[in-house]
Amino acid sequence: MIYTIKSPALLIIGILMLVWGGxxxxxxxxxxxxxxxxxxxxxxxKVKEKYDAELRVATxxxxxxxxxxxxxxxxxxxxxQAKAEQAKLSNYFGGAFVIIGLFTLVWTPKHGNLDYFxxxxxxxxxxxxxxxxxxxxxxxxxxxWGKAVKExxxxxxxxxxxxxLNYVVLGIVIGMIVVNVFKIPAWAGNGVRxxxxxxxxxxxxxxxxxxxxxxxxxxxxSVIMIGIFVLxxxxxxxxxxxxxxxxxxxxxxxxxxxxxxxxSATVAASPVVQAKAEEIAYTIGTILIFGVxxxxxFPTVGHILNMGPVQFGAWAGTGILNSAxxxxxxxxxxxxxxxxxxxxxxxxxxxxxxxxxxxLWLAAWYVKHEQGAAKVNLAQVVxxxxxxxxxxxxxxxxxxxxxxxxxxxxxxxxxxxxxEVKEDKLLKDKEARALDGELTRLRGAEGTQALGKxxxxxxxxxxxxxxxxxxxxxxLSDLITNKKMTTRQQSNILKxxxxxxxxxxxxxxxxxKAEKAATHDSKTIKEYRNWIAWLFAFGLIGLGMxxxxxxxxxxxxxxxxIGGVVxxxxxxxxxxxxxxxxxxxx
Amino acid sequence: xxxxxxxxxxLITFGFMAATGSSYAADAHPETPTAAPAGVKxxxxxxxxxxxxKGATVVDTRKASEFGEGxxxxxxxxxxxxxxxxKAADFDATQDKFDMSKLSDKNAVIVxxxxxxxxxxxxxxxxxxxxxxxxxxxxxxxxxPDWKARKLPME
Numbered sequence: 154m155i156y157t158i159k160s161p162a163l164l165i166i167g168i169l170m171l172v173w174g175g176x177x178x179x180x181x182x183x184x185x186x187x188x189x190x191x192x193x194x195x196x197x198x199k200v201k202e203k204y205d206a207e208l209r210v211a212t213x214x215x216x217x218x219x220x221x222x223x224x225x226x227x228x229x230x231x232x233x234q235a236k237a238e239q240a241k242l243s244n245y246f247g248g249a250f251v252i253i254g255l256f257t258l259v260w261t262p263k264h265g266n267l268d269y270f271x272x273x274x275x276x277x278x279x280x281x282x283x284x285x286x287x288x289x290x291x292x293x294x295x296x297x298w299g300k301a302v303k304e305x306x307x308x309x310x311x312x313x314x315x316x317x318l319n320y321v322v323l324g325i326v327i328g329m330i331v332v333n334v335f336k337i338p339a340w341a342g343n344g345v346r347x348x349x350x351x352x353x354x355x356x357x358x359x360x361x362x363x364x365x366x367x368x369x370x371x372x373x374x375s376v377i378m379i380g381i382f383v384l385x386x387x388x389x390x391x392x393x394x395x396x397x398x399x400x401x402x403x404x405x406x407x408x409x410x411x412x413x414x415x416x417s418a419t420v421a422a423s424p425v426v427q428a429k430a431e432e433i434a435y436t437i438g439t440i441l442i443f444g445v446x447x448x449x450x451f452p453t454v455g456h457i458l459n460m461g462p463v464q465f466g467a468w469a470g471t472g473i474l475n476s477a478x479x480x481x482x483x484x485x486x487x488x489x490x491x492x493x494x495x496x497x498x499x500x501x502x503x504x505x506x507x508x509x510x511x512x513l514w515l516a517a518w519y520v521k522h523e524q525g526a527a528k529v530n531l532a533q534v535v536x537x538x539x540x541x542x543x544x545x546x547x548x549x550x551x552x553x554x555x556x557x558x559x560x561x562x563x564x565x566x567x568x569x570x571x572x573e574v575k576e577d578k579l580l581k582d583k584e585a586r587a588l589d590g591e592l593t594r595l596r597g598a599e600g601t602q603a604l605g606k607x608x609x610x611x612x613x614x615x616x617x618x619x620x621x622x623x624x625x626x627x628x629l630s631d632l633i634t635n636k637k638m639t640t641r642q643q644s645n646i647l648k649x650x651x652x653x654x655x656x657x658x659x660x661x662x663x664x665x666k667a668e669k670a671a672t673h674d675s676k677t678i679k680e681y682r683n684w685i686a687w688l689f690a691f692g693l694i695g696l697g698m699x700x701x702x703x704x705x706x707x708x709x710x711x712x713x714x715i716g717g718v719v720x721x722x723x724x725x726x727x728x729x730x731x732x733x734x735x736x737x738x739x
Numbered sequence: 740x741x742x743x744x745x746x747x748x749x750l751i752t753f754g755f756m757a758a759t760g761s762s763y764a765a766d767a768h769p770e771t772p773t774a775a776p777a778g779v780k781x782x783x784x785x786x787x788x789x790x791x792x793k794g795a796t797v798v799d800t801r802k803a804s805e806f807g808e809g810x811x812x813x814x815x816x817x818x819x820x821x822x823x824x825x826k827a828a829d830f831d832a833t834q835d836k837f838d839m840s841k842l843s844d845k846n847a848v849i850v851x852x853x854x855x856x857x858x859x860x861x862x863x864x865x866x867x868x869x870x871x872x873x874x875x876x877x878x879x880x881x882x883x884p885d886w887k888a889r890k891l892p893m894e
């Protein structure tokens with residue numbers, strides 16, 4: 154069979170991308186970009202003001218001496234970098250798509266691998282074009298709208314933030330609109346099916362952000378929580394399925410899907426219980442319909458309850474069914490900071506690791522309830538159906554933990570290092586004087602009392618004991634002596650102290666500056682984070698394209714009821730447990 | 740042709756983005772007026788030095804942390820912070836905070852500054868001071884970038 158479909162679509166997409174790259178490079182779209190990228194544009198204004206002043210002064214001096222005006226080049230701002238990045242991506246991909254698009258039009262496809270690979274490209278280009286529009290266009294437009302509506306006093310809350318209208322949700326919604334309104338065009342079909350692959354690649358890369366130091370903090374808790382909820386929900390589904398008279402194989406697949414991790418668990422469990430194709434479809438439909446609801450609902454509830462990143466990550470990782478939707482909800486809750494996503498994924502991965510246990514349980518259950526069931530080789534099924542991407546994730550995590558990408562103690566690429574503080578980031582004399590003034594005040598009888606009361610009230614804890622006023626003063630005195638933070642503990646104590654009411658504003662700014670100067674962000678991991686965001690954006694748009702009205706309808710009936718009841722129980726139960734037992738660790 | 744319809748859809752989206760973008764961009768980053776507000780004198784770096792030599796109070800209206808990072812030598816910090824009013828000449832000063840208690844003498848010579856161009860803090864501070872009866876308010880519009888470029892003393 155020949156897969157490649159001759160269509161000018163790929164060529165046109167390539168040209169569109171090249172046009173966008175060109176517009177960015179020439180500066181034609183600067184006005185629009187300055188609206189879309191507000192924060193990097195304000196950096197641009199700072200750089201420009203500095204440059205303007207230098208140029209003006211240099212010109213003045215040259216004119217006074219009768220020399221021609223000097224030529225100074227304006228240094229690149231964050232805004233310039235962002236535009237260059239967009240131009241680069243657009244040009245590389247656009248160029249490649251144009252070449253392959255032209256090749257497709259003149260080439261007579263022959264049966265084989267080349268034919269298959271070429272047939273995938275148009276669909277990939279199609280999703281990538283949507284990903285560009287969503288990440289560079291719709292996401293900032295909605296973010297700006299949300300802020301503008303709030304600032305104008307029309308709404309008291311930022312609707313774009315509360316409703317999580319960021320690139321993740323918008324990507325899935327656009328995917329759903331495309332598939333249901335326009336249908337996926339024939340030329341894009343093969344490419345769209347690769348979305349899951351990109352999503353799983355994203356999960357593998359996510360491993361680079363984790364390091365054993367922090368996993369240890371979550372480890373025990375996540376295993377206990379996950380254990381209770383996974384085994385509990387599997388048990389409830391099996392019990393309800395029996396009571397409602399649903400076929401054993403259907404019940405078993407549904408329990409794996411509801412208990413462990415959605416689609417891959419369903420697929421992994423299906424041969425064990427000899428599930429039929431329509432049963433798998435039913436289960437996947439149920440999981441998706443419930444999961445989509447959760448994905449929109451969880452972040453909203455999270456914001457209303459003012460949950461922290463660790464709490465929300467733990468809740469989403471336990472309560473939401475499908476790996477992709479866990480990632481979706483975590484990113485929707487906090488799109489700029491991968492902290493939530495990372496915690497959610499740790500819970501999610503812990504849950505996936507329960508799969509072998511569940512598969513064994515289901516096999517035993519099925520054999521017991523279904524007399525005459527054919528013997529299935531358990532070991533073989535576990536080895537064959539264990540999700541490979543989980544192994545990739547673990548490998549990346551191991552490499553990250555031994556310090557391959559950034560110092561081993563890093564936290565999503567961020568780490569503390571006093572030795573790496575740059576010379577120009579050391580405290581200035583004026584800042585040291587402001588801090589010295591505060592130290593004198595806090596060492597006085599009145600100051601010490603106020604500080605002690607504040608530390609006790611805020612429950613500032615260090616290595617298992619409450620921080621005393623003397624310790625806080627020592628930390629401050631060390632900062633003045635060294636002109637930089639020397640330990641993470643010192644940095645943590647002073648961070649709290651600087652927030653105390655009545656603390657001098659200049660001194661507060663100095664503490665914040667010193668803290669920033671000692672916190673470093675690994676360039677390697679930053680690069681990975683950017684890749685992960687792209688892979689997830691791509692994967693989630695593709696995921697949205699799999700949610701057809703037909704798939705949603707398939708979830709109807711008894712499986713939907715069981716799925717809904719168990720899913721809700723799990724979501725509410727894990728919410729209560731998280732709120733009671735999970736505190737902010739960071 | 741279905742595929743053509745698809746691409747048409749994409750084109751419309753691009754157009755929509757372009758339209759929204761440019762309509763908002765026009766007044767997103769306004770600059771301060773180049774003339775001084777009523778009751779205020781516009782000064783340049785040289786005049787600031789002269790006034791300072793004569794004992795004028797030089798006031799940094801930027802955030803305290805920016806003042807800590809480095810400012811005009813001998814200046815004091817009176818932040819125009821938080822600044823919530825619109826970045827325009829007809830701003831509503833009641834939305835902002837500017838602590839004038841540090842400037843007790845209404846007859847003293849005062850110079851206010853922040854960053855140049857898009858920074859409205861010093862402009863607004865000058866207007867507020869003039870309205871509150873300060874007689875000798877000077878506005879150094881070019882501010883810190885200009886001072887730094889001239890390699891004048893910072894601290």
